[in-house]
Amino acid sequence: MSAVSPSIQRKEREFLAREELIITHARRLLLEKGFQAWNMEELAGAVQYSKGTLYQHFTSKEDLVLEVATDALKQRADLFERASRFQGRTRERCRAIGFACCEFAANCPEYFHIEMMLKSASFWEKASEARRQAHAFQGARCWRAVNHIIVEAMAVGDLPREPYSAEQATFALVSVTVGSHLMVQEPHLRVQAGITDEMMPVRVNQDMVCDGLKWRPFLNEFDYAETDKRIVKELFPNAVNWHQTFGG
Amino acid sequence: MSAVSPSIQRKEREFLAREELIITHARRLLLEKGFQAWNMEELAGAVQYSKGTLYQHFTSKEDLVLEVATDALKQRADLFERASRFQGRTRERCRAIGFACCEFAANCPEYFHIEMMLKSASFWEKASEARRQAHAFQGARCWRAVNHIIVEAMAVGDLPREPYSAEQATFALVSVTVGSHLMVQEPHLRVQAGITDEMMPVRVNQDMVCDGLKWRPFLNEFDYAETDKRIVKELFPNAVNWHQTFGG
DNA sequence: TCACATTTTGACCGTCGGTCAAATAATTCT
């Protein structure tokens, strides 16, 4: 007998295709309306299946949303890893990751808020174990991309080993990045801080932390404007979000 | 006739007392269980009133939670303003606010997650206009406390006016602080970064940003350990959370 | 074509936030 009957294979393919369809529509609803303002019935209608069928793919609404978030996080990790291979000094490569994160945020503007929602215990425990692990895995990829550059920067002498450890430095960059992406979305803060471009403050704050870490070369001893042009050209040639960052 | 009948006054007092009671129990439930894992019936039982009575005080569950969050934010603003009057150089006073924020976070460990929840549109629009404004007002107090010190630091020459404006610097400090408080609560990140003390990384990250802003005196040209002891002694003599920060 | 296995469906359930007419309590009037 053959290993797997062809009809089984076809079923498998159809199942996976349907899962993709569900995820795609769930992503759309999540971006358009947030978490509360749509329900599973509505999603079922959108994908032309019944509610019961949705629950063959996901154990709960939270499980489905976690899947969407993890897909986004995987995109982020992919961008981070690609950016970390940028040719240049360690701080330039860190900068490339900063751009990658902004590129990601431009594509998934609601991502960081959704991510914060995930962290509440009641949400997390309604998701399946498999999807929780998948999310942790993609998160670890992002962490490693940053951490590896920092370890290398310390190895080659661009970044002092004192007073901050590689882990402290990584944690600081992660914190300032997430914090900035969240704060830049706050209308009140945008007014108070006079922010128009949403991405600029994120990278500006990253610069401050890198300078604070004494990561060579400092902002005022190197032409990072050239680096930035190279990053955009080599890593994000198709992105349209960097125009105002360079003054139109 | 008298301006207001005494029974009216008594009613008023009782009404306010009951509102306090409701808020107190809601705060407890929120800290113990988060947002989802309790309902209005349960709260009504806890305060020994019926559900209908709760809705004479708050337009919705979200409105009530916003009130709790704003109370916490007011505490934060009070601590910030007190800390900003600390005697010392501008960066020492900024440091005092950093301690104030950690003191606050120790008292309200769930605060920043609740705050993130508030920001989702569906939550915000279910709250009453009055409470939204109250929340914005307390948020502005926190912003101003930081911003004033930064403006003064620029005026006295402790902080260069270039390349960052006072608003950019304030935004950076706010972002790194909120981001750090959020990230330090993540179990995965705590493991990856090897964090045991929850407050230390927050202030470490603030130090990085201040150094990155070139805020004099730098970390390595001043004995901030002395400042820290003074801050704890003068501003938080009763707090117990700083022991491990100083190595037991 | 029929028997059997698999998949899909939507009526149904429990929960919860929120409402409101009726019950109860407080106050005022005579």
Next chain:
DNA sequence: AGAATTATTTGACCGACGGTCAAAATGTGA
């Protein structure tokens, strides 16, 4: 004091939603 009036409290009830499962529909193999 007691009736009349006003104010307050209550909890049965509603609609919405996430999630379930027996029955219907569809697919499979002989």
